[in-house]
Amino acid sequence: MSLKIAIQGIPGSFHHQVALKAYGDEAEILPFNTFEAVAKSISQGEADFGVMAIENSIAGAILPNYDLLDRYELFITDEFYLPISHQLMALPGQQIEKIKEVRSHPMALLQCKTFLAQHPNMKQVDDIDTATVAKRISQEQSEGLAAIASEIAAEIYGLEILARDIQTVKSNFTRFILLANKINPSDEGSNKASFKVTIKNEQGGLAQLLSMLAYKGLDLSKIQSIPVIEKPWEYSFFIDAVFTNYENYRDAMNLIQRDFGDVKIFGEYRSRK
Numbered sequence: 300m301s302l303k304i305a306i307q308g309i310p311g312s313f314h315h316q317v318a319l320k321a322y323g324d325e326a327e328i329l330p331f332n333t334f335e336a337v338a339k340s341i342s343q344g345e346a347d348f349g350v351m352a353i354e355n356s357i358a359g360a361i362l363p364n365y366d367l368l369d370r371y372e373l374f375i376t377d378e379f380y381l382p383i384s385h386q387l388m389a390l391p392g393q394q395i396e397k398i399k400e401v402r403s404h405p406m407a408l409l410q411c412k413t414f415l416a417q418h419p420n421m422k423q424v425d426d427i428d429t430a431t432v433a434k435r436i437s438q439e440q441s442e443g444l445a446a447i448a449s450e451i452a453a454e455i456y457g458l459e460i461l462a463r464d465i466q467t468v469k470s471n472f473t474r475f476i477l478l479a480n481k482i483n484p485s486d487e488g489s490n491k492a493s494f495k496v497t498i499k500n501e502q503g504g505l506a507q508l509l510s511m512l513a514y515k516g517l518d519l520s521k522i523q524s525i526p527v528i529e530k531p532w533e534y535s536f537f538i539d540a541v542f543t544n545y546e547n548y549r550d551a552m553n554l555i556q557r558d559f560g561d562v563k564i565f566g567e568y569r570s571r572k
């Protein structure tokens with residue numbers, strides 16, 4: 300029986316590409332319009348796994364997805380870095396000067412900010428995902444409308460590329476997390492963990508926490524503060540850390556719980572960078 304994989308988006312979207320690369324062409328893809336619906340599908344066990352973008356090298360973190368990970372009690376089983384190239388596409392035969400509106404996923408529009416600033420005649424509109432816009436343009440034969448999406452989306456939906464590689468810098472990556480509603484069955488090769496620490500707001504508290512993590516040999520690849528919504532102006536810290544010694548990493552987790560505050564571990568997996 301093939302695995303059911305929840306994603307936000309349709310064939311041709313970047314999530315769809317990651318799902319096939321990570322789980323194989325045999326996977327059954329469950330497409331959703333929102334990240335929240337993806338999280339719900341995984342937590343209820345409808346999907347075996349899910350794919351969720353968490354961070355892009357140009358546009359930064361997708362903050363609401365940290366909250367979904369936490370609120371739906373999901374676990375990170377792996378990560379995936381996809382190189383992202385964006386193409387401006389429209390119906391065949393359209394001229395770039397005649398494009399009045401460009402639609403895409405908000406993260407994709409952000410990654411093409413410099414190009415879009417050079418084309419002020421194009422009104423920018425957020426949409427569900429990159430490929431959905433390409434599909435709609437094709438189905439409705441919309442003139443004067445362009446999508447920002449992948450080359451694969453242009454091929455699938457029969458659109459013509461009007462401008463290539465329009466992301467602000469050529470080397471552009473999105474980090475995706477692979478999610479399940481159960482913890483990773485202990486992977487001997489784990490050398491990375493994602494966890495949330497909620498500490499009291501005391502002078503030097505965060506500095507001491509970071510020193511302890513460094514002392515225990517944890518190399519932080521990301522730290523993201525997220526508001527604790529029940530307590531205005533208090534924050535949790537979502538941390539990704541790489542380690543070489545599993546025992547030292549476990550010690551660090553125990554020390555956080557003993558001396559600093561609450562720690563919630565989202566997953567231990569292999570670093571793919």
Ligand SMILES: O=C(O)C(=O)C[C@]1(C(=O)O)C=C[C@@H](O)C=C1
Pocket residue numbers: 307308311312313314315352355383404406407427428429430473
């Ligand atoms: O719209 C898509 O194709 C997506 O897969 C979404 C998404 C994102 O959520 O960041 C994925 C990768 C790119 O960073 C741009 C958009």
